[in-house]
Every structure is written in structure tokens, then in C-alpha cells.
Amino acid sequence: xxxxxTRQRILDAVVRLHEEVGPATTTxxxxxxxxxxxxxxxxxxxxxxxxxxxxxxxxxxxxxxxPDPATWAGIEDPRERLEExxxxxxxxxxxxxxxxxxxxxxxxxxxxxxxxxxPFWGYLSEIAGGLSAGWGAKGESQRLVRAAVGHTLxxxxxxxxxxxxxxxxxxxxxxxxxxxxxxxxAPHLRTDSLPTRSIRG
Numbered sequence: 001x002x003x004x005x006t007r008q009r010i011l012d013a014v015v016r017l018h019e020e021v022g023p024a025t026t027t028x029x030x031x032x033x034x035x036x037x038x039x040x041x042x043x044x045x046x047x048x049x050x051x052x053x054x055x056x057x058x059x060x061x062x063x064x065x066x067p068d069p070a071t072w073a074g075i076e077d078p079r080e081r082l083e084e085x086x087x088x089x090x091x092x093x094x095x096x097x098x099x100x101x102x103x104x105x106x107x108x109x110x111x112x113x114x115x116x117x118x119p120f121w122g123y124l125s126e127i128a129g130g131l132s133a134g135w136g137a138k139g140e141s142q143r144l145v146r147a148a149v150g151h152t153l154x155x156x157x158x159x160x161x162x163x164x165x166x167x168x169x170x171x172x173x174x175x176x177x178x179x180x181x182x183x184x185x186a187p188h189l190r191t192d193s194l195p196t197r198s199i200r201g
Contacts, residue, residue, distance in 0.1 A: 019098040
């Protein structure tokens with residue numbers, strides 16, 4: 001067995017365990033057993049948690065690449081542009097549902113995981129900026145539109161819509177209309193009159 005093939009088996013094992021039980025619960029012993037190697041072999045390839053997390057993250061991203069913003073950047077109408085982006089993003093969420101749910105759940109528990117997730121959050125923030133443009137909103141209205149677009153891009157938002165039996169296309173259309181409606185009404189909203197108490201109270 002070559003060094004590269006052993007590393008591949010370990011990474012495959014880590015990905016499966018992260019999808020099944022989450023990074024916070026995955027142990028070196030479980031990885032070694034799943035990859036059919038010794039614990040020391042795992043440590044030889046990944047000497048610490050940071051190396052293991054980053055290796056797993058890079059391995060998973062090779063197979064689950066997020067949609068390229070260039071595919072919707074040329075669409076002039078902001079609602080159509082957002083809908084196109086959301087369809088692509090929601091399909092990506094669907095394809096990576098198990099892993100994304102686990103890592104988002106465990107991110108605060110594992111410092112190395114938070115570091116590995118930074119590019120993902122940066123990606124969402126970047127596309128949110130582009131998708132918030134062109135709605136004709138300014139000042140406080142633009143802030144509200146930006147917040148609404150950010151909400152539509154969240155994995156948790158997609159999970160909620162999926163749980164209501166909406167297809168990715170339906171979910172994208174609903175969210176695009178939601179932002180469009182807000183953009184139209186935003187100039188008339190007084191944010192200082194909106195309730196500030198959280199739902200949890």
C-alpha cells in the first residue's frame with residue numbers, strides 16, 4: 001500500500017465519520033478502524049487535529065465545489081440574478097447536506113474547524129455583496145436588503161424550506177420574491193419601530 005493511497009483511505013474515513021457523527025465526536029480510534037490502519041499511521045499523516053481538519057476540508061471541497069458567481073453575474077435583473085444564484089447554491093447545499101449540517105453544528109466546539117470554515121463564510125459574504133446590488137435601495141433600505149439576501153444564502157434557511165417540501169427551484173423563487181418585496185417596501189419601513197425582542201424572549 002502506497003503512502004498516497006493510505007492517506008486517501010484515512011481522508012475518506014474522516015469524511016464519512018464527519019458526515020455521520022460530526023467532527024467533535026470523531027476520534028482517532030474510529031478513523032483508524034474505518035480506514036483499516038493503526039492509530040500511529042493516522043498520526044503519521046496528520047500529526048494534530050488542525051492538520052486532520054484541514055486535510056478533510058480540502059478533500060471534501062474537491063468533490064463539492066460551491067457554485068461559481070460568474071454563472072449569474074451577467075444577469076441584470078436583481079431578482080432573476082438572485083433566483084439563479086439560489087438555485088445553484090441550494091443544489092450545492094443539498095449535495096453536501098450531511099457534512100454541512102455537522103460542521104456548522106460543531107464549529108464552535110472545534111477551534112480548528114472554525115478556521116477551516118472561514119473560506120466558506122467568506123464566500124457567502126462575497127456573493128451576498130454582489131447579490132445585494134441593483135435593487136435600487138440606498139442607505140438604511142440597502143442595509144435591510146443586504147440582511148435579507150444574507151438570510152436567503154444561509155444553509156439553515158435552505159433546510160427550513162426543504163423541510164416544507166419545497167424543491168430547490170421553488171425555494172429559490174420564494175426567497176427571490178421575498179427580497180424583491182422587501183426592496184420595494186424598504187424605504188417605507190421604520191427600523192426603529194420594529195420589535196427588538198427575540199423570538200426566544
